[in-house]
Amino acid sequence: MPGEIKPPPEGCDVHWPYRADPPQRLKRQDGMFARYLERGGLARPHEDVAGFLAAEPGNAGDMARFYFFCLILDQLAKEDVPGEFLELGTYKGGTATVLATMARKLGRTLYVLDTFEGFAAADLAGIDADKQMEFADTSLESVRSLVGGESVVFVKGYFPATAANLPPGARYALVHIDCDLYAPIKAALDYFYPRMSPGGFIIVHDYSSLHWDGAERAVDEFFADKPESLIPLTDGAGSVVTRKARAKPAGQAPVYGMWQSAAHGGLSDWLGAGWSAAEDWGVWGIGPAHTLLIPVLVEPERDLSLSLDVHASLLGARTTQEVDVLAGGELIATWRFTAAENRAVRSVRVPARTMLAEGGGQLAVELRPRDLRTPVALNPATPERRPLGVALHRIRTGSV
Ligand SMILES: C[S@@+](CC[C@H](N)C(=O)[O-])C[C@H]1O[C@@H](n2cnc3c(N)ncnc32)[C@H](O)[C@@H]1O
Missing domain, CATH: 2.60.120 (Jelly Rolls)
Structure with a gap:
């Protein structure tokens, strides 16, 4: 019947309530997962997803979001993109658990930045003046116990002030920005973009959500004069991703008209x-x-x-x-x-x-x-x- 949501078939890897098919390489029932393991694939979605779904509100079963992280884990390994991982906007730690697992598999450090007290009142201004205080019902301790301390550095406080607590010479292979509001997103792009390794991923959540208008504005303004283009993703809140351009070979000719x-x-x-x-x-x-x-x-x-x-x-x-x-x-x-x-x-x-x-x-x-x-x-x-x-x-x- 059209529109009817059927439960997943027996033995299927799709999580309930399911919102996205797994990428083929990660599907056990297609036999591709065995091939993936033989090839040295690093993701173990059936284990790695636990923390992602456990943190209330469990990312609402947004599996497209989760699978995207699985795929970039292998891409970072394949291309050997150097640098650390960082998340700005962690709340109860759902996405941070996935990033922490990735960081451990690749021998990187994950920096986890949040007020752990919700939005800062100063950020609820301008384009975000109609937004309310949210995400205060968490704590650094509860996130640490979910995410684990190995290879993770927790930085509590208001961003961009907390940028002063990051290693000044750090370079990043993956920066996940999920702080919803214009001011911290813009500040994060200003700070992290020049510190990205060539090929490093910048992912900004909520870009296409039509709810968090500040996210879309901050990203569009920032990338208007950058060489990188934006790729919208199909996760629930409409993340957007871009990869820091690789250095151009010396003497590369201009692309005419661009x-x-x-x-x-x-x-x-x-x-x-x-x-x-x-x-x-x-x-x-x-x-x-x-x-x-x-x-x-x-x-x-x-x-x-x-x-x-x-x-x-x-x-x-x-x-x-x-x-x-x-x-x-x-x-x-x-x-x-x-x-x-x-x-x-x-x-x-x-x-x-x-x-x-x-x-x-x-x-x-x-x-x-x-x-x-x-x-x-x-x-x-x-x-x-x-x-x-x-x-x-x-x-x-x-x-x-
Ligand atoms: C949507 S939640 C993050 C959810 C999390 N990434 C997940 O999916 O599991 C947004 C978080 O951004 C944090 N945040 C917003 N503005 C911030 C700022 N200026 N500095 C630090 N953290 C901020 C909030 O405290 C909140 O925990």
Whole structure:
């Protein structure tokens, strides 16, 4: 009968009330699980699920969520992604038990972060102003007794303040963010993203839930200018997952028509002289000339369109800035920055002859700000002494 929920057949691995079929490799009745064991598969879903379902409210039998963790356990092992595990938002420990088991199997440490007293009142603001205090009916002691202490470090308190209690040099292979609200999720992405190993998983629960709107907003805002894309999952509350991009091989050519982010060192192999060290948002151009060395793969006889998402350092008496743009030493544009139109996408057509002058394989583009006064000279109250010119956020190239 359509809509009728039948109990699972005798001997079936599906848990009741069942919400997802196990992945085939983990299904005992299909014979694939034996093959999985022969191949060295690490998950033991029939044992590992106990804590996940035991912690009230037992994750409501959300087996799709559980099986996803089983699959990434093997993927982390297969690719040998280095780094620790971390969960922000643990409540009674249901997901932490699964992550702790995974961490022990892979010889990693799991950091478990929560107030263990529910939401912080300060976070129930803005987009989350309509939410109520929840999840206070737990304790560090009860979670510790469920999750176990081996290979687990419990960090009690308000995040992001508790970030100060994490090892400063730690790198992470898996970060599970399940704290529901905009402020801590955004703070967690800011903190953990730069600390992820290449290939490391960031999973944010509730993204597609339509209940926790702050989760969706925090994730969308954060990843808007990152190279990683988001993959929604089919678990009950609609988690979303992304994996930290692997480092690009030196000199990798741009993908035409796609934005390439300068955040977190993303464009480091395209930066010639005149740039700051990588910052979380991009890089500052420093001094009289900032040079971009852009690999060019299109036929060198065709012009190139080049778009930069940039803003200029404007402060004190410097209310405008003019920046000459040169390609292969030839002036091709002068961009004007004002307070009314500072950060913006600025585009220029780069003539093919300037690329030929560079040998056809690489294009040297220079940005030369005309007003070179330092911020401290413009406003003695600012500590900034570097002669800041143009801040670079993203680059997009395309053939014309
Ligand atoms: C939905 S529960 C986590 C459920 C758990 N991951 C599971 O599925 O078994 C959300 C947790 O996030 C924690 N939390 C929310 N905001 C926090 C913050 N700013 N700092 C620390 N913990 C926070 C709450 O205390 C609560 O325990």
